[in-house]
Amino acid sequence: MSLDLTPTAPLLSATGEARRQIEICNACRYCEGFCSVFPAMTRQKAFADGDLTQLANLCHNCRGCYYACQYTAPHEFALNIPAALAEVRVESWERLARPQALARLFQSHGVAMAGLLVAALAGFFWALAALKPLAGAGFYAHLAHNTLVAIFVPAFLLPLALIALSLRAYWREVGGGRVRLAHLLQAMDSAARMKNLSGGHGEGCNFEKGDRFSDRRRLFHQLMMYGFLLCFAATASGTVMHYAFGWEAPYPLFSLPKLLGVPGGAMMLAGAAGLALLKLRADPALGARRVWGGEMAFILLLGFVALTGLALYAATGTGAVGPLLAVHLAAVMVLFLLMPFSKMVHGFFRLAALVAEAGKPAPVGGAE
Amino acid sequence: MTDWPQTSWPETFDLAVVGGGNAALCAAITAAEAGASVLVLEGAPKPYRGGNSRHTRNFRCMHRAPMDPLVGSYEEDEYFHDLMLVTKGKTDEGLARMAIRSSEECLPWMKAHGVRFQPSLSGTLSLGRTNAFFLGGGKALVNAYYNTAQDLGVKVAYEAQVTHVHLDGDRITHLQAEIAGKPVTVQARAFVLASGGFQADIDWLARAWGPSARNFLIRGTPYNRGVVLRDMLDQGAESVGDPTQCHAVAIDGRAPKYDGGIVTRLDCVPFSIVLNQKGERFYDEGEDVWPKRYAIWGRLVAAQPDQVGYALIDAKSIDLFMPSVFPPVKADTIEELAAKMGLDPQAVRRTVDGFNAACRPGKFHPTELDGLRTEGLDIAKTNWARPLDTAPFYGYQLRPGVTFTYLGLKVDARAQVHGPGGPIRNLWAAGEIMAGSILGQGYLAGFGMTIGTVFGRIAGKEAAAHVA
Ligand SMILES: Cc1cc2nc3c(=O)[nH]c(=O)nc-3n(C[C@H](O)[C@H](O)[C@H](O)COP(=O)(O)OP(=O)(O)OC[C@H]3O[C@@H](n4cnc5c(N)ncnc54)[C@H](O)[C@@H]3O)c2cc1C
Ligand code: SF4
Ligand code: SF4
Numbered sequence: 001m002s003l004d005l006t007p008t009a010p011l012l013s014a015t016g017e018a019r020r021q022i023e024i025c026n027a028c029r030y031c032e033g034f035c036s037v038f039p040a041m042t043r044q045k046a047f048a049d050g051d052l053t054q055l056a057n058l059c060h061n062c063r064g065c066y067y068a069c070q071y072t073a074p075h076e077f078a079l080n081i082p083a084a085l086a087e088v089r090v091e092s093w094e095r096l097a098r099p100q101a102l103a104r105l106f107q108s109h110g111v112a113m114a115g116l117l118v119a120a121l122a123g124f125f126w127a128l129a130a131l132k133p134l135a136g137a138g139f140y141a142h143l144a145h146n147t148l149v150a151i152f153v154p155a156f157l158l159p160l161a162l163i164a165l166s167l168r169a170y171w172r173e174v175g176g177g178r179v180r181l182a183h184l185l186q187a188m189d190s191a192a193r194m195k196n197l198s199g200g201h202g203e204g205c206n207f208e209k210g211d212r213f214s215d216r217r218r219l220f221h222q223l224m225m226y227g228f229l230l231c232f233a234a235t236a237s238g239t240v241m242h243y244a245f246g247w248e249a250p251y252p253l254f255s256l257p258k259l260l261g262v263p264g265g266a267m268m269l270a271g272a273a274g275l276a277l278l279k280l281r282a283d284p285a286l287g288a289r290r291v292w293g294g295e296m297a298f299i300l301l302l303g304f305v306a307l308t309g310l311a312l313y314a315a316t317g318t319g320a321v322g323p324l325l326a327v328h329l330a331a332v333m334v335l336f337l338l339m340p341f342s343k344m345v346h347g348f349f350r351l352a353a354l355v356a357e358a359g360k361p362a363p364v365g366g367a368e
Numbered sequence: 369m370t371d372w373p374q375t376s377w378p379e380t381f382d383l384a385v386v387g388g389g390n391a392a393l394c395a396a397i398t399a400a401e402a403g404a405s406v407l408v409l410e411g412a413p414k415p416y417r418g419g420n421s422r423h424t425r426n427f428r429c430m431h432r433a434p435m436d437p438l439v440g441s442y443e444e445d446e447y448f449h450d451l452m453l454v455t456k457g458k459t460d461e462g463l464a465r466m467a468i469r470s471s472e473e474c475l476p477w478m479k480a481h482g483v484r485f486q487p488s489l490s491g492t493l494s495l496g497r498t499n500a501f502f503l504g505g506g507k508a509l510v511n512a513y514y515n516t517a518q519d520l521g522v523k524v525a526y527e528a529q530v531t532h533v534h535l536d537g538d539r540i541t542h543l544q545a546e547i548a549g550k551p552v553t554v555q556a557r558a559f560v561l562a563s564g565g566f567q568a569d570i571d572w573l574a575r576a577w578g579p580s581a582r583n584f585l586i587r588g589t590p591y592n593r594g595v596v597l598r599d600m601l602d603q604g605a606e607s608v609g610d611p612t613q614c615h616a617v618a619i620d621g622r623a624p625k626y627d628g629g630i631v632t633r634l635d636c637v638p639f640s641i642v643l644n645q646k647g648e649r650f651y652d653e654g655e656d657v658w659p660k661r662y663a664i665w666g667r668l669v670a671a672q673p674d675q676v677g678y679a680l681i682d683a684k685s686i687d688l689f690m691p692s693v694f695p696p697v698k699a700d701t702i703e704e705l706a707a708k709m710g711l712d713p714q715a716v717r718r719t720v721d722g723f724n725a726a727c728r729p730g731k732f733h734p735t736e737l738d739g740l741r742t743e744g745l746d747i748a749k750t751n752w753a754r755p756l757d758t759a760p761f762y763g764y765q766l767r768p769g770v771t772f773t774y775l776g777l778k779v780d781a782r783a784q785v786h787g788p789g790g791p792i793r794n795l796w797a798a799g800e801i802m803a804g805s806i807l808g809q810g811y812l813a814g815f816g817m818t819i820g821t822v823f824g825r826i827a828g829k830e831a832a833a834h835v836a
Pocket of ligand 2: 030068
């Protein structure tokens with residue numbers, strides 16, 4: 001790679017700023033042990049826009065490299081890697097999303113998310129009133145199973161298709177190579193353990209406690225992620241039971257959907273409460289300020305989905321099932337629809353970044 | 369711990385520590401663990417706390433067997449031998465060996481007090497045996513120590529510049545300080561001085577070195593101005609180390625005047641030719657592998673007109689060294705490069721032509737002494753001599769960057785400071801302020817932090833025992 005560092009007209013100013021900062025890091029490298037961003041950066045001397053997109057998506061804003069940096073403001077180098085990479089990261093999600101305008105809207109505006117939720121609520125209340133089936137038990141008494149499927153399958157698959165398009169664009173931008181199973185497994189392993197949030201020493205990150213380490217963010221994020229996956233598995237198992245065995249909801253407590261869904265919901269709820277609290281405590285100047293509101297709204301939305309889901313279960317057999325069902329379905333619907341346009345998309349990009357990283361050659365050292 | 373500049377304390381502290389870098393914190397933590405009440409007076413504001421220690425990345429550690437993260441073994445005699453090589457014998461053997469032996473127990477102590485280590489950096493594998501690298505560098509180390517100190521009840525005053533250490537007979541009675549600009553008297557029963565060197569006082573450097581020192585860049589904190597050292601010397605404290613010398617390396621000439629730290633270093637010299645303002649070479653760029661020559665180039669550049677040098681590289685060699693933080697000047701011809709760097713294109717052309725004609729074919733090997741040398745030049749390049757013939761050409765400006773000063777307080781093996789009438793009974797010193805006792809000349813990578821940790825711990829222990 002040539003050493004022409006005259007910046008190629010940057011795509012976006014955030015990328016230009018990140019490039020300036022990363023070049024300083026690359027001459028320093030003190031933070032090499034914190035996470036996968038630093039070893040990845042040592043691979044080159046000059047950073048193309050795609051390189052920065054990749055580095056940004058490897059970073060998860062643990063802030064270790066901010067508190068450890070001797071060049072943070074008031075030093076004239078004014079380093080703030082967590083914020084610089086957060087800006088690039090959010091911009092990459094917006095730029096690579098289809099359609100971009102929706103991403104711009106929902107990434108940063110919690111109000112827009114709330115607005116969509118209200119609209120979905122209205123829609124479901126209307127559906128409950130207008131499409132009330134003649135027969136059916138439990139919540140199928142309120143909305144027929146087929147109606148539910150007709151609404152949710154497209155609401156789930158369409159966003160996933162859009163995300164797939166985004167990831168393809170991402171892969172092109174960062175120059176990802178052939179995907180091998182080993183790379184996938186390696187990436188999955190990192191993600192499953194959230195290895196990079198352990199701070200390189202296993203004591204956690206610097207998210208909410210300044211220059212002290214804390215494992216809370218990792219803990220709450222794990223609760224959220226695995227809670228979400230459990231709930232997802234609950235729904236999937238319910239679908240299988242419905243179609244394969246003709247066993248329809250409502251399910252008793254000792255059934256797969258409930259055994260997975262109730263703890264899953266509780267974990268999501270705890271995770272959301274914890275993550276929201278940490279977000280309030282953390283210094284907003286070390287993240288992408290612009291999207292703080294959107295990110296917070298997204299956490300609350302996840303919590304709301306879990307809460308209404310649990311409430312729906314608790315209300316079994318009572319008159320509250322109808323309205324609660326509308327509320328829960330509306331929340332789930334919004335969550336699904338916003339997958340490509342909200343913080344939710346970070347999971348997909350991050351996994352892609354880890355896979356791309358696993359496929360790149362090992363970093364080389366300088367000649368010191 | 370108070371983060372804001374508190375200026376008065378109800379209690380008389382057992383120990384007042386002057387400075388807020390590695391040596392100061394090791395002393396404060398050790399004394400607090402022994403039960404002493406401790407006040408740390410850090411001259412810098414909080415964002416700049418930690419002196420030069422926050423710019424460091426490793427310390428040099430003796431070990432008889434592999435000791436995480438260090439591989440192999442690095443025994444006392446080899447360590448001492450390395451020290452003798454760089455200091456050319458200017459060291460106090462007893463103190464030096466004591467420091468070396470103690471370094472072994474520093475590593476577990478540091479871990480127990482919050483410092484985290486990492487496998488050696490990708491660019492520095494050769495140091496994986498002798499030097500343990502701090503995860504996140506020196507600022508992370510400093511943060512860990514401040515947190516540990518806070519948990520032990522140590523009080524910290526920032527923007528607390530000590531101006532006078534009052535010596536009365538064989539005791540220190542009190543300190544005078546300015547805390548956030550307000551004059552304050554600090555009472556304590558024992559005192560540790562750990563306020564670093566004096567490299568940030570350019571006037572002092574200029575008096576010692578000559579006016580050319582005004583063109584030097586200071587690689588570390590602007591807060592180490594040697595005020596306390598000067599005050600102690602004025603009161604007759606015993607000193608050690610050459611007052612006219614400082615350790616300077618050649619760094620990127622565009623570095624900030626202070627605090628540029630590690631990213632301004634330039635490793636390009638072995639693969640370049642280095643010219644002065646007249647466009648002439650002045651020293652063998654290929655004398656030895658870079659880590660061994662790193663230290664002498666500061667001095668060499670300092671001796672050139674206006675204390676500046678110009679390293680020229682061609683496209684063949686540009687990827688052979690760690691990047692500096694500033695991009696090199698780039699041009700398609702030697703003349704154009706010279707003009708862009710403010711040099712006389714004709715003079716540079718002549719030098720490059722002469723050099724190129726003196727290069728001989730042979731096998732180039734960037735990582736070892738390859739013996740590829742010029743023939744017939746007054747100043748030969750004795751390794752890695754390849755003609756500068758492949759465009760584009762690149763140039764870096766070099767200036768001396770000061771890392772370390774040698775003049776300091778003489779201490780004994782208990783870190784005690786001596787006045788005109790013998791040991792001062794309640795005064796100890798640690799870190800760069802006393803390092804001249806051991807590092808009389810030259811510099812051994814990672815030894816500054818070793819000295820601070822070893823003597824900081826000794827000073828803290830002795831001070832706590834004194835007040836117990
Ligand atoms: C860029 C750079 C990189 C380095 N890398 C390494 C390395 O990797 N390994 C290594 O071993 N060494 C390294 N060194 C050398 C090392 O930094 C020093 O040897 C070491 O930090 C000295 O520690 P100290 O505690 O004595 O002084 P410092 O850490 O400099 O602390 C001095 C403290 O005293 C305070 N102070 C000064 N005057 C006053 C006053 N009047 N009143 C109150 N407070 C005052 C300062 O604010 C500061 O907090 C490096 C130096 C530089 C410049
Ligand atoms: S964040 Fe600061 S300390 Fe860390 S690698 Fe970058 S410049 Fe160095
Ligand atoms: S914030 Fe954390 S994850 Fe991001 S680059 Fe810094 S150390 Fe790595």
